[in-house]
């Protein structure tokens with residue numbers, strides 16, 4: 419199938435492109451390279467270097483007639499969303515709505531959306547897909563509003579969708595600069611022999627899911643879980659303190675973490691049930707935290723340019 423991958427030069431999107439190629443699909447990348455990297459995309463893959471907000475996007479749909487759109491391009495920073503809510507909404511909401519219009523107009527058969535556990539907000543419970551949504555950042559809000567548009571486009575225009583709400587994704591190619599994930603940031607700090615910085619007391623938990631598993635969830639969504647919202651997590655929570663210890667052990671570091679004040683917009687605990695993913699998407703994670711961290715550490719040791 420011809421699959422348009424927005425954000426296909428980014429961390430998750432580029433590994434999804436690799437998987438689509440390996441499975442015999444034809445991925446096409448749409449990315450403005452604001453956070454993506456040229457070297458993430460295999461040679462031979464067609465790339466449109468455009469913003470979601472460009473008027474020229476329609477031409478891509480007209481020319482390529484994709485069967486499936488996997489929408490990953492986004493303003494991904496919680497902190498930036500709090501500083502510039504309008505900019506966040508422009509990319510994340512308006513960008514998504516424009517794609518939905520073109521998907522409808524050009525007969526796309528499925529829209530697969532990268533949403534986030536940030537739509538849920540504060541909770542100490544295990545999160546199911548029908549748990550209350552109450553985002554505490556504009557990023558979480560823009561994802562939730564996009565979901566509402568996707569559901570309405572389905573009701574009014576019959577555009578099939580799957581919404582995947584990811585937990586904290588980690589793995590090779592995750593950036594450690596800017597708004598990189600905590601795992602790539604800790605690895606960078608430890609490889610530089612700097613004390614890892616923890617915001618808050620470190621007892622906050624995250625549900626860390628490996629990027630290969632997230633890419634596979636998107637692949638499965640081509641043929642499964644029509645018109646469903648699905649959590650993509652490991653059903654396991656890990657404290658940031660434990661994560662830091664695991665990485666310190668893997669990198670043979672005895673540095674003590676540097677604790678800084680908690681950041682606004684950061685959720686306290688995150689623990690996604692993946693029971694629905696198993697039932698509807700036939701998906702369960704293949705990687706546990708130890709095996710995923712090993713692959714990630716190996717990647718960063720070899721690819722110093724990511725640090």
Ligand SMILES: NC(=O)c1ccc[n+]([C@@H]2O[C@H](COP(=O)([O-])OP(=O)(O)OC[C@H]3O[C@@H](n4cnc5c(N)ncnc54)[C@H](O)[C@@H]3O)[C@@H](O)[C@H]2O)c1
Nearest residue numbers: 425428429430450451452453454469470490491492534587
């Ligand atoms: N990484 C995580 O832990 C995580 C968790 C939940 C959800 N998500 C979602 O998964 C998706 C991919 O995230 P990622 O971690 O790979 O981030 P990323 O920043 O590596 O990828 C996003 C890509 O979108 C591109 N992009 C940004 N604005 C654009 C625009 N206006 N037009 C075209 N391209 C644009 C960037 O250049 C980048 O390549 C995002 O939608 C993100 O919200 C990620």
